[in-house]
Amino acid sequence: MTETMIDLSRLQFAATAMYHFLFVPLTLGLAWILVIMETTYVLTGRTIYRDMTKFWGKLFGINFALGVTTGITMEFQFGTNWAYYSHYVGDIFGAPLAIEGLMAFFLESTFIGLFFFGWDRLSKAKHLLVTVLMAVGSNLSALWILIANGWMQDPVGAEFSYTTMRMELTSFWEVMFNPTAQAKFVHTVSAGYVTASIFVLGISSWYLLKGRDVEFARRSFRIAAAFGFASALSVIVLGDESGYAVTESQQSKLAAIEAMWETEPAPAGFKLLAWPNEAKQANDWEIEIPYVLGLIATRSTTETIPGIREIRERNRARIESGIHAVKALERLRRDANDAEAKATFEAHKADLGYGLLLKKYVDDVSLATPEQIAQAARDTVPAVAPMFWSFRLMVLLGFLFLALLTVAFWSSITGNFADKPWLLKWALWSIPLPWIAAEVGWFVAEYGRQPWSIYGVLPTRLSVSTLSEASLYGSLAGFIGFYTLLLAVELYLMFKYARLGPSSLGTGKYHFERAGGPLPAGAFADKV
Amino acid sequence: MFDYETLKIIWWLLVGVLLLGFAVMDGHDMGVGTLLPFVGRTDTERRVIINTVGPHWDGNQVWFITGGGAIFAAWPLVYATAFSGFYWAMLAVLWALFFRPVGFDYRSKIANPTWRRTWDWGLFIGGFVPPVIFGVAFGNLLQGVPFHFDDNLVSHYTGSFWQLLNPFALLAGVVSSAMITFHGANYLMHRTEGAIFERTRLWAMISGLVMVAAFLLAGVFVADLPGYVITSPVDPSALPNPLAKTVNVETGAWLNNFAAQPLLWAVPALGVLGGLAGVLLAMLRQTLAAFVASSLAMAGIIGTAGVALFPFVMPSSSAPASSLTVWDSVSSHLTLTLMFWATVIFMPLIIFYTGWAYKVMAGKVTERFIEANDKAAY
Structure with missing residues (x-):
């Protein structure tokens, strides 16, 4: 391999x-x-x-x-x-x-x-x-x-x-x-x-901007705005829910997303922006909102969230325990009745996966050097910068959608959305x-x-x-x-x-089919 | 509820049922795809042909997807070993299948004749290539496949793509392709009239006869083919471990099951008689009965391969002890139980609403219909 x-x-x-x-x-x-x-x-x-x-x-x-x-x-x-x-x-x-x-x-x-x-x-x-x-x-x-x-x-x-x-x-x-x-x-x-x-919403807005099939587009716009507004609210609320879930199972993912190198006293702050530096295992600079992360992620003011260094340290211990599991498993594969191997395996079974991480560096994991173990422990947290920035981009876009859909929904209630070209253009350019x-x-x-x-x-x-x-x-x-x-x-x-x-x-009944309506090139080409 | 041994056998039967469901349902639209460029001469004729399966091909394809998922869940080692070992064959199936969703949905959305002809050939590839490759794959299963497991049960495939294309495997590919074409032709006759019907009828009779002849010929070859026999004691209820047995290779051993249980000869007989009955019924223009007959023929042909191999699923030619069998390639007792109940609950529902969908869309598709529904039809 x-x-x-x-x-x-x-x-x-x-x-x-x-x-x-x-x-x-x-x-x-x-x-x-x-x-x-x-x-x-x-x-x-x-x-x-x-x-x-x-x-x-x-x-x-x-x-x-x-x-x-x-x-x-x-x-x-x-x-x-x-x-x-x-x-x-x-x-x-x-x-x-x-x-x-x-x-x-x-x-x-x-x-x-x-x-x-x-x-x-x-x-x-x-x-x-x-x-x-x-x-x-x-x-x-x-x-x-x-x-x-x-x-x-x-x-x-x-x-x-x-x-x-x-x-x-x-x-x-x-x-x-x-x-x-x-x-x-x-x-x-x-x-x-x-x-x-x-x-x-965006395609309907385009019809409205062009002034064609207006009734059709207005109705489509209204339905999309209402459905979208409700969904955008839930995507953010329920995104928070998956933020909560992530802390329980995958603290390493959360720590990377938050560029949180050290375990901070509870409740931890949320880093709005930061410049993660992988070599230094620290951020070059950061802008933090106090308490927010701790509250979202643990829903308490007292529970701490482990930082990257602490997670790696903890995983180093698990890798060391995992070595025993891998070795005992090798013996059990040769002889399933080996009682001593079975006992060792049962004791270290939970860390088997961590022991297997060493296979990247050494085939016989019992020969792993302390450096190799430390390296494998470092691997257990993904690269911070890509996680940090992708997550922030996603959240920023989420709030942009909420803003667009709130304005669109409000305007569709008041009924004047078709007269707001800026809103229609905003919706159109938001499509991608x-x-x-x-x-x-x-x-x-x-x-x-x-x-x-x-x-x-x-x-x-x-x-x-x-x-x-x-x-x-x-x-x-x-x-x-x-x-x-x-x-x-x-x-x-x-x-x-x-x-x-x-x-x-x-x-x-529609725009291009009505007598006298302008025809775009090829609009009727699909009539055999 | 059921003990492990019983569940292992039930799952062998269920995988067979899913394969047969795939052949009967997705098989008929693949057969229609195979016939499309040859039976349809004008654009409207081709649209008639496409629209006989237009509302159904997508649901039918799920038999294939669910079959794959069920093998993953019930026989994870088979799924892992077969899909990675037959890498390029699997990719060829996959890439051929790419042409179907887009071919069906996009073809008639643009009137350009080159565009449409291109997608027609795309639909042909999507209908013709997968059955050929599945046939070739079965032909190779019957000869054993060069793979082995290491101590950690990592599978290593040591053959090449080209050695899959040996004479017996290609013959199996002919059986499979003729079978699917025959079945598709019977369906197409049932849903069309006039010139398309007459041309399809000829294809049905020819492909049906080719299927029967190639199947019989393959049967003659099998007697001289190496078969596989487990030589160590088998504990069917043991935890699955494919390395815990010894296996011998003996010429003609694939006929052992038939020799031990002569009643099993009824299975290949069903393949032959179903095929001949189908040809006769196509000749007599009894389209629905011909469709039933070709379905039965497929049950016989697929069943013959299954019975011959039993209890093997994927024998290994390079390390016979690594061969995968119904006893040692399965998932845990709990997963087999769970998947059994999931199948028992959902399969009747699926058959019910699929039947309803066909009933709603029943009747002949005509050129008049296509012309009247130019924008909406495929």
């Missing part, structure tokens, strides 16, 4: 996961916006709401297609590139993935077909039911994948078995109701709702921002877990498949090629249909 191999495997996973996550948030939120639009249609009987459902549904479909395409990659990749991971934790990790298929993917994927093709074959109420089930399905799939991911961050309800040489499930209940997973789920789906709201927030949020969660693939249990570097570097370069190049091409096609269609607007439905 070479460093290049490990880096390539990680790069491929990160690239494909982040790419997949370009399409997921919009699906999660837009599905509910479609439900709101169609419910309004069913209640009021006004066809403009049906047209809204169909038009935003078209954009939903263009996005969904790539979500499906890139989602299959993720399922393949645990097996193809993370074979040892799949063996080591498949007993726990595989179950939520399989249940995701059974409970969520089938629902979502079966009903999306009827959503698009069932308009003339289903009653109004039945079609609405189909749309609701599609939205429920897509959100349930987020639940199960985040239960799986939450377990990677905080591996509860499982135990290592030396006979089978893997982690085994002890309580599915604990895995399912893992507080980390639940907090991640609500944070992630509400972030998806914000993404979709700003998407609909939720994607940036989602990607850096993903980065904070996953990079922040390093050097582990399963926190405290399995180091990332041991999780990979034994593949050749050539294979990995080849597959990475293939993914980059396919994904670049697919993204270009998707964006082309998305822009084309967003520009066409509801005229793309062919109802004859």
